[in-house]
Amino acid sequence: MAETMDQHKRTEATQAAICSRGVTRDFKAGQQTITVLHGIDVDIRAGELTYVVGESGSGKTTLISIMCGILWPTEGEVKVFGTDIYDLSDTELVEFRLNNIGFIFQQYNLIPSIDAANNAAVPLIAQGMDRLEAREKAVAMLEKLNIGDQADKLPSQLSGGQQQRVAIARALVHEPRLVVCDEPTAALDAASGRKVMDLLREVAVAEDRACIIVTHDNRVFDLADRILVLEDGRITHDGAEMPEGH
Amino acid sequence: MIWIAIRMLTGDAQKFYGLVFGIAFSTLLITQQLTIFVNLIERGASGTYNVSSADVWVMDPVSRTTDVNFPMPSTALDKVRSVEGVEWAVPHLRAGASVRTGEGDLEGVSVIGVDDATLIGLPKRMVEGSADVLSQPDSVIIDDVGVTRMFEDGTSPIGERLELNDQRAIIRGIADAIPSFTSQVTLYTKYSQALRYVPGTRNRLSFVLVGAEHGISPQDLTRRIEQQTGLRARTRDEFAQDGVDFIIQNTGIPLNFGITVMLGFIVGVAIVGLTFSLFIRDNIKQFGALKAIGVTNGKIRRMVAAQAGLVGLIGYGLGVLGTVLFIWGFSGNPTFKGFYIPWQIPLISMAAVFVILALTGWLALRNVLKTEPASVFR
């Protein structure tokens, strides 16, 4: 009881990392319009690891895409650290993502012809940092993720788990305030998946950083601070643990 | 980011080489074919260029080029000489003849009769012997490319006896001449001698070659000559152009070369377009990720432009180098004697390369720009 009071106070005191209000998203499928999200109101807090779970097609990817500024909502507004991101111009929004958001994709999406360190350095290079300096920082991040010794290898020379760790390094290297991951372990076996999730928990979560992970993997639910369950475009559960029956 | 773009491209060796090959191939085809084309049609002016001292050529009004001429009565020479501003005027004969060589082969040749006294009408340089040999009886001077045609085994033609339209002729010198469009053997001889070699009609004066007095422009002189003599007069440059135009208008050469050049361009567009699109498609996920992470479309454009630029630079360099090597490698071949690459041609092929890359790059880029960043999560 005391703990929930505490948490409540912290949310009040610090601004929510993501503040989503009335977020609706429609997709046109031929003549029909399907509504994938029905007015989502939710705050994502910094310092926490938030899981978004739900059945396939429930709208998880759509929701986090909107939250991180890569998909326009049909209605509603999203504030990320106080910035109404869909009020920004196109270029401002791209710039905002570059400076504030780290992405981790299911398929890693590493560039095959440059080595691990350079892949991890991409956001810094995109920010305009000198290449060698960016690489140094990336190597440091890889070391933090226990793959410093793989810095010179091409993605094709790494295992899936190692590639995903390079992708995590790329998501964190520029110290973003928001990290979003869509099924980061879906392409990995159970053991490597668990390792990657442990690492994310350890490295990605920070005092002033929010971390959202979409996952199917019920074996890692114990790592979450908060679990949001999405059903048919509505949040049906919001708590520290999974509801009964799931 | 440019560095990343370059590495993305060069990292995919197969496509990279494919792109470079496509551009190099196009450049080679376009540059080489245009070079041969220009040099070939310039051969239409070789008759004029070989007589560099004549400022003005005077001819019958129906004559068109050095080789397509209608003879004038010999009185034309005096008429031209009487025109004010003419410093000198000499007779010039050009006609076809057949020759029987020592071995008994028959060959069509063109006979050029040059002024007996001044020898104006001969090419400036000699490869062997001097212009003076023409003063000996029955002398002819053969052109150097003609030697390779008539004496294929490499024997020296000097002293060789020929039967020229049933008259005796002895080769006593070799001239360094620009070959004619047909590379026909050319025999130079004195005008008086040429009249004997070329039998026939009363009128055999093909041209009157004119030197302008100091301070008189050839253009003015041609006008004056035409007015006063009723003959046709052309400056050297005009007449050279007439020769080139004649080939352009009367042969399939421009069309044929034009088709090859177009093919070079189309093949370039096809190879480069396909490979570029494949490359972009293979990397669409990476480009999508870059867009999500925060790389603007402007930067993506610059990345693809850098990729195209690199391919263009290397491919174009190889293509031009290939053309240079080609021309150089064949420089010993008489067909290619004097061939050079006019400076405009590399510029034209550069423009073609630019168009190919701009077109294909733009097509390939459209896919990247259309890619929604949200697609990376799918």
Ligand SMILES: Nc1ncnc2c1ncn2[C@@H]1O[C@H](COP(=O)(O)OP(=O)(O)OP(=O)(O)O)[C@@H](O)[C@H]1O
């Ligand atoms: N670009 C789109 N165009 C049309 N419909 C779409 C598009 N993106 C998503 N949808 C639809 O929206 C619904 C929710 O999709 P979403 O990808 O958000 O689900 P998800 O919860 O992430 O599913 P999964 O667990 O399979 O990844 C689906 O029915 C999907 O078909």
Ligand SMILES: [Mg+2]
């Ligand atoms: Mg999904």
